[in-house]
Amino acid sequence: MPAFSQRIAASLIHRRQQGLARQLTPIVQGNTTDLHHQGSDYVNFSSNDYLGLASDKNLSKAWQTGIDRYGNGSGASPMVTGFSYAHRDLEDKLCQWLGYSRAVLYSSGFAANQAMLFGLLEKNDLLLQDRLNHASLIEAGMLSPATMKRFRHNDAQHLAHLLSDNTLVVTEGVFSMDGDTAPLIDIAQAIEGKGWLAVDDAHGIGVLGRQGRGSCDAAGVKPQLLVVTFGKAFGLSGAAIMCDQETGDYLSQFARHHVYSTAMPPSQAHAVAAAIEMIASQQWRRDKLDELYYCYDKALGGLQGYVHTQTPIKPFIVGQSDQTVSLANSLKDAGLWLTAIRPPTVPQGQARLRITLTANHTPQQIAKLATALQSRVEG
Ligand SMILES: Cc1ncc(COP(=O)(O)O)c(C=O)c1O
Structure with missing residues (x-):
């Protein structure tokens, strides 16, 4: 009797027990920063479309x-x-x-x-x-x-x-x-x-x-x-x-x-x-990113979990996987789409929100993210 079924079932149970199971979520992508899911609109801070070309x-x-x-x-x-x-x-x-x-x-x-x-x-x-x-x-x-x-x-x-x-x-x-x-x-x-x-x-x-x-x-x-x-x-x-x-x-x-x-x-x-x-x-796309980095640093710089980078990838370190998932879910209630990144993708104890900026974001969207994060992390 091949052991495949048993092994598959055991791995899935183990992953779920660790709170590390991931889900495929179908979304409708607008202009990179807009994302639609089950009748709601979100600002997408989780894509790698750094220059906004995916929807150009x-x-x-x-x-x-x-x-x-x-x-x-x-x-x-x-x-x-x-x-x-x-x-x-x-x-x-x-x-x-x-x-x-x-x-x-x-x-x-x-x-x-x-x-x-x-x-x-x-x-x-x-x-x-x-x-x-x-x-x-x-x-x-x-x-x-x-x-x-x-x-x-x-x-x-x-x-x-x-x-x-x-x-x-x-x-x-x-x-x-x-x-x-x-x-x-x-x-x-x-x-x-x-x-x-x-x-x-x-x-x-x-x-x-x-x-x-x-x-x-x-x-x-x-x-x-x-x-x-x-x-x-x-x-x-x-x-x-x-x-x-x-x-x-x-x-x-x-x-x-x-x-x-x-x-x-x-x-x-x-x-x-x-x-x-x-x-x-189109240098303006990189210039726009530079402006957004400035807005991001100014708005989120004081928050626990903030990490300074000079790229569009802005990790926001939370620590435990379950807390990171709860934070990401709670940000969805505020219309912000962020993905919780957990082990084994990152080391144990370093679960995070992987916030990414694109040339299509606006300073207002970053301000909204900062306010929502602040009330949840400090509040
Ligand atoms: C550093 C790095 N290399 C390679 C890849 C794989 O690239 P692709 O998505 O084109 O398969 C990724 C994708 O996430 C990546 O982050």
Whole structure:
């Protein structure tokens, strides 16, 4: 008798008993900041659509143009017949914008991260990861044949201590649950000559750096491998690994998530290319975020749980999971949609509201959030 049913039931019961069960909630998304659920309206402080492009009408038009030009799906994996001029154009735009000679496209950031680590690592390699790296990176590292060690969060000295020859060091540019930025200059200096650096800039691309080129551009560091994702500031989905010519050739031959997976729809590749143009030319979106950070710091700065960041990700630390869920639910009564982030996504005792700002928010919405939080945290 297979043990699957028993195991599934036991895991679900355990998760519910811990108060950590999550729920899929269908919502209707307005302009990023408006969210509708079961007849009520909310201000959404939980999306990764940092620049407000997910609902941008010009970007929708670009996607429609892509459909008119290239049809619906790609119909095959890239090496078969799934690769089109739209994909080639997107690769070229990414390379030009970010200063790399190759871009290898994937359907998601999760796939890109797994492809990168599974594709590159062998048995005698050392993989060093920031201990707060995303699940896609940590999981791939654990399953890869390399030896994986985690260095203390943002601690380049600890990293230097662990380094040996043939090391791949992986960090996020902006940490997804904390909103802080990696010390990329120190990390790059520590690695110099000993290994390669890979930066997953899912949350920095579009938001930081000149014309939104991301965390590495902001730090003046060029890692050997840069993962950029299109599901956050780009308002779409998909991802690319940026690298040199030879590594790109290698990944497109050997990285299984590229070789054995249907290519993203060409219309989507066309839309991502349009998003790059908007991100690079519409500085006002980043300027708007800067204004909102100022409003946020001023309004929430004194509250217990507040954490200062220079990115759109603003963790508000509560501590215990049940308290965090109650706080998020109670904020819904005030028309504010926030998601409680609990272990195992964050360490035990550090459950939080992951507040995110987008260029579509208004100072009034932040003031409303501050008042609601203050009355609940202090009242
Ligand atoms: C740091 C980081 N990397 C990778 C991913 C995965 O990207 P995608 O959502 O495109 O699969 C995420 C998604 O949340 C992330 O936060």
